[in-house]
Amino acid sequence: MDPYYAYIPHTEEDVKSMLQAVGVDSVEELFSDIPESVFLRKPLDVPEGVSEHEAAEFMKRLAEKNIRRTSFLGCGIYDHIVPAAVQQVASTPGFVTAYTPYQAEMSQGLLQAIFEFQTMICQLTGLDVSNASLYDGHTAAAEAAAIALQVRRKAHTILVSEGVHPFTRSVLASYYRDSDITIRTIPVEGGITRIQRLRELIDEDTAAVILQTPNLFGILEDFTGFAEAVHEHKALCVISSNPMTLGLCRNQGSWGADIAVGDTQPFGLPASFGGPTVGYMAASQKLLRKMPGRIAGETVDAEGKRAFVLTLQAREQHIKRERATSNICSNQALAAIISTAYLAVTGPGGLQEAGSQCVSKAHYLYDKLKEIPAVRPFSDAPFFHEFTLDMGSGSQAKSFLREMSSRGIFAGVHLGDLDASCEGLVAVAVTEKRTRQQLDDYAARAQEVLS
């Protein structure tokens, strides 16, 4: 019997006749241009191939080694309800197995879906233009900084609030390592970014100020006056927001931001150990041609019919090569379409409903926990669906989380693990997916653990 090679359809007869057409005697001859010195003369040290059934079983066993519990984990990845219709769209082969829609005439579906994504992002953020998405919310913030540095060529500083996710800050630091760009932190006070601190730090060398709301501590920040203070120094104001909050909270546009970034993971995308998610970016009209990544645009075809196409490609690396200001040549298209489908199915009412349930449930748990004497809230500032508890010390925080975990609950994220200055702080996220029973259970277990 011929050996079976998965996904390789050649029969022995095919191989023979194709070799003949090429004019060589063997497959080996096709590799005769590889010098002997770099020819691998031993088999790869990976396992023998198996059937798809066996591979699936193996992967299933691997998946079962992960432990799932009732989750109150957030810090950038949230456990929301995913409508069945959204899961269906996520597995549509016409989207899943397509390439980037360079050939517009055979890619209208994807281009239109991306155009719809862009429109929704503009609606949510209150800004004029959007791109087709970026890797994740953290890298989106780094790309926003790159836009600002391009606009303000003579400026070399990026100011970042300490309330911005520590991973966003470390991505920014990595992006501008070994360069003449300085990243400076605006310290928070009681978890809140103060405009006075911003005013003290900003100067003519500042290209951008990056803020986040809700911030690392879950606090909804009041950015009144921030954009004006930033613009006085000709810098750009960048605000990162969890888009789930934008049905009920002021958006980036209303705060006067020039660039809005964030991650649409809460819209239909599973936690998936942190990826794939979708970085979004919207900006004011005048920054359109400076945006990185793909952009879908509306135009007409040869008969005057509405059509869509990837546009403003002259900005991109395959044309500008070393003159390009970003090297991004992809987007998270499929994941962006999933978020688009989520927003289409849930609609403005659904977004507000999910948001409102998040808020009500988070406050319900917060109020219950406050009744426990050992629990000290980190702040009394307004929050959305995530709040922070001060457990006193790192070891107390860790022991609380460990005890809760052994009782079947992932009770929160120890912020000290993300940023050493947050030792002892635990962020608790509550989504619409949690039930009153689960919240009561959390409070009861916490009481038990902390008494």
Place this chain on the structure above:
Amino acid sequence: MSEIKDDLRYTENHEWVVLEGTTAKVGISDYAQDSLGEIVYVELPEVDDEFEQGEEVASIESVKAAAPIYAAMSGRVKEVNESLEDSPEAVNESPYGAYIYVMEVSDPDEYEKLMDSDAYEAFLKANE
């Protein structure tokens, strides 16, 4: 054959310049617009920005290409052709009419060192 105007000076980067006193008006040559194809965007400099000769001052984009425009002479940008923001196609239609920026030059002598129309024609031929 692309059009070359007699009364202008040219750079090797295919910009044209006309100098009146210490004021230089700059655009791109017919040859340049033709090789770029349909121009979709001209990124203009900021008024009052200062440039040394040869520094990147603006850029021009077609669907398939993006080309920098280098300062033809040193000086301070006095005026930019804002109408190009809405109708970049003017550069295709009338390259010698659609200037890109006007500069107050700091060293008028630089002008004499630029190519005249004969030299530019020879330059284009040599680079064919």
Place this chain on the structure above:
Amino acid sequence: MNQLIFEISRSGRKGYRFPKQDVPQREAQQLFGVIAAKQAPNLPETAEVDVIRHFENLARDNFAVDAGFYPLGSCTMKYNPKVNELTSREAGFTEVHPLQPEETAQGSLELIHTLTGYLSEITGMSWGTMQSMAGAHGEFTGMKLFRAYFSAAGEHQRTRLIVPSSSHGTNPASAHLSGFEVIELPADERGLVSPESLKPYMNDQLAGIMLTNPNTLGLYETDILEISEMVHEAGGLLYYDGANLNAVMGKSRPGDMGFDVIHLNLHKTFSTPHGGGGPGAGPVLVSDRLVPFLPVPDVVKTDGDYRFDWDRPQSIGKISGFYGNFGVLVRALTYILVMGKDGLTRASEMAVLNANYVMESLKDLYYLPYDQVCKHEFVFSAEKMKKDTGVSALDVAKGLVERSIHPPTVYFPLIVPEALMIEPTETETKETLDRFIAVMTEIHRLAYEDASQLTEAPRGTSVRRVDDVRAARHPVVRWEGAE
């Protein structure tokens, strides 16, 4: 033409029911004060059935590997096995939070560790990171590693990076963004990098060279060992763009060629779907000397347990939020398990056979600038055809679109005028290739006999040629009716 989702919206229509709220309602306006939104965002209001039909119709109006042949050069549009999708949807993977305790995420950590090991073996490298989300992101990471390596060695003057003019556009962009001065090097008459041409740059300013092997012409860089010895001798590093790895699995490894950093495109060689432009994954593998600089966290195994290692003082830091596109890693590992060592090698063999078969069958009609055995892809030039008939590479592409075949990559690499870059991949049958050959033959005939059939193509598609000049001059990137 499809309506936009906004155009089928009707005020008051609902498409989804959330569970009934079982705790007391809290009013956002009251809680948030000045922070509260004044109005709801203008999103579509649609029924579930209309949403499903909408996206189904869009997906049908879109070409994909599941719909037909996709010989897009340098993109490796191979078949995306369905078992990969199945495993990637395991709740045990999808419902794991990136910040849950390590002891509860052993399966995910083991997966990352195992995949890193297999990819290191396949490429002949020492270790790597799965954190980069795409090829270009991998390149960016690689350039940061170069930087960190030279900084640690105190060699800040090493700023010059050699990039062949045939390279992918992302190469010079990534290098430049990381502060390197890019030196574009033309190919020699063989279409290859010649060691001779490198000599002038072999000094203490050299940071290194970025190559892909086989290169974008589909040709194996036969002098690679000499090149890597020269570059190392001069104190530089070598970067391998793994876009073309599908040609040489089990045959020749970048590590053995002397490369120090390589990025892979799991969405090319390792069969994960392209998703219309992403999410993909661009893991980075490195040689011994660069291991200390890899991004944090690394995944390590001690006493049978897996954990994150953040304690890497020389690390370049984080390059994305969490640990990369994990869902894509699940698919890639599934693929490697199914293929196994023989299967991966066979994949490269048949990818190369398919490419040579198509090339030999068409090279009398389309000009082949570098006429020799190719690897997984090759490049024709339509320059002569254009001179003779006015039919350009773009017209050939649109003729293929009309015939329901995805066109090759056109106008790349830049060093071949009117380029048509063709990569059939190993997953296609001889019959599919024969049909492509027949269609390309027909297009060639039409070019010389009835060119307008091509210059006016495509017809019968949902839209005719689109006006990209208009789109770029007066960009409309959102639905304006939403105002």
